[in-house]
Amino acid sequence: MEEMMDRNYKPEILIVDDNMEILDFLEDDLSDQFEIVRATNGAEALDILNRVLIDLIVCDVMMPEMDGFEVCKTIKSNLKNSHIPVILLTAKNSLNAKIEGLEIGADAYIEKPFSPEYLRAQIHSLLLNRNKVKEFFISSPFVHVNTTNIHKSDEAFLERIYEVIQQHLADPNLDVEKLADLMNMSRPTLYRRIKCISAVSPNELINMARLKKATELLIQHNYKIFEVSYLVGFSSQTHFGRNFQKYYGMSPSEYIQQINSRKNIIQS
Template sequence: MTESILIIDDNEDILEFLSVVLGDSYQLHLATNGEIAQTVLDKEIIHLIISDIMMPGIDGFELCRLIKSDVEYCHIPIILLTSKNTYKAHIEGLEVGADAYIQKPFSSELLQVQIANLLKNRRKIKEHFASSPFEDVRVMAHSKTDEAFLKKLDEYIRTNIKDPNIDIDMLAGHMFMSRTTLYRKIKSLSSLSPKELIDITRLKQAASLISRNEFSFYEISKMVGYSSQSLFSRNFQKYFKMSPIEYFDSLPRE
């Protein structure tokens, strides 16, 4: 999947320059002010934001503050670009939640490395969560807001885990979000669809039950909402790279 970057700058030359530098590696969305940026965020799955600080209307500091305080977007890493070469400006950028702060004029190589590192770290966390039977969903949180969102989502799925029909509509109703907004949030945070997140939560609960050695695999598959033991086994293998019996055999014995 090609990751998408939203670039916000009122200078058309900067937008054109960054399009040339980043266009071959990422899917780009361009905005000349905060209002246009908001429209893009409402429609697209964005993996990273690059924003100038000095803009008419909503400046970069205020935009960063708004994004980082909104549950729908607070997980998106933000790089602030500025010509303000002062310690105070740097501190303010970090205080509003910026993940990186780059001074103009900047080298395109420095920007590319900074982007690559931020996205790579996010990818590693997502992959670790998806492939680790006991890793808590909150490992993917990048803020207290994200942590609360993921905890509420996880608790709902686990409370209703025996129901094989949990779907995005049920999740959206519980989270007081539209289907589209919830899908974007979950996909951007975890690289998983809501259905895949439900499946992984079922399988993590199954891994916990397997480790207790109190139930058969058939019983466990029913307890976590699978109508078919064969489907349960296939999905377990898909995400954790081992079958339920192989997982059981790998557990330490007292």
Template sequence: MKQHSILIVDDDAFIVDLLSDLLDVEFKVFSALNGDDAIKILNSLSVSLIISDVVMPGKDGLDLCNFVKNTPHLSHIPVILLSAKSEEENKIQGLHEGADVYIEKPFSPSYVKAQVVSIIENRTRILSFISPKKTHGDNLITEEEYFINQLNNIIDENIAYPELNLNLLAQILHMSRASLYRKIKSLAHCTPNELIEDRRLNQAVTLINQGFYKMNEIAFLCGFTSASQFTKSFKRKFGQSPLNYARLHKLRV
């Protein structure tokens, strides 16, 4: 995995040395003493994962995590936060800032390494799935466009499940809820729930146009929990009920 690089951010030289010795056999390791120094490194080097202490002088770990997750060209980088603060509210705050993993100090070095390896392997698998590919001609589409295309495919494959939501998408993609939410919001300019509902309604129109199903069957096939929920969502998007749409197009209802 030497092609992958890890950025360790901690003002404690002992922790930096410990983690560096632990990881530098398999990864390229860089280090910074605080968030400000880390940002300088991130602006000049490509990093696969960040391990950061929470409490540091200057820009702390939470500030760094927030910066990374809200910077488009950095938002894909997983962040592991380390902290002696074990209270649940501190963990929640870390996750709200977009951290992928929150580990308490003192930590088990083998556990930290296992988390790093797991995240890197999952992300490598995902990137191989959503890496830029050629379209019909010689035109290349960007990684972001391909990500949205593949995300839409995942939604379409699971569209009949009412349980399809951000949590399920995050599990399938091996991403944190916060990271995936920001990614979708940034690229699709809507929330994950809005994206899912839009795909459900587009599928509903396709099924209505086919003329093979009754409306309650279409609602079920598209993952709506009730006919009334389906009708309400359909009206909000298309300005008319599914029945009126079918009648207007002289389709079987």
């Protein structure tokens, strides 16, 4: 299932507006670079989010029944979708309206009439920032989470999932299914949220957390290598060694030797 979810595709943009002409205009302008999904009201937009993997949302503010502010607030308060960037479009040009949009979590606020080039620039900027976050977590998972330029909800989610993984790190049966249960989320939802933030799968994240903890234990010199392997949830020392070699480019014993060599240089 994870391989299917990881398929390559153009970013999916959800555009929300009760004006069909605006929807047609936005789709025509953006469809060359993005896959466009349309919604004519807030309720329809929220329903789509439950069925489609959306990368970014462009939403009008002035809509009947549920306006754009309420749509944005609902999205940003939902753990499943709060990572999705939201751009609000509005004819309201008052400072209070802008502040309200930003306070409920909107990532950008664009006044009508707007330049199509400016809208595309905002979309590319928000998607690029998310890609930078992904690159950071590929190279340094869980390192200084709060120093990265990510949304507060994403930061809180990563801290929470890291805490859950740490609590169950010694369990060799900890996998995406069990992690989803521990996080009170469905497996597809957990996969989508982690993948959007970190560009790695839940199982990869668990594996990296195991190895990161292993390096901490190896540095302490309080445990033998086979003991470390079981403490971080690997079923065997051989399995641990292969994973360690793949991630760090050296065996656990070579890693210990490298650490000892550095200590001797510092002390001499």
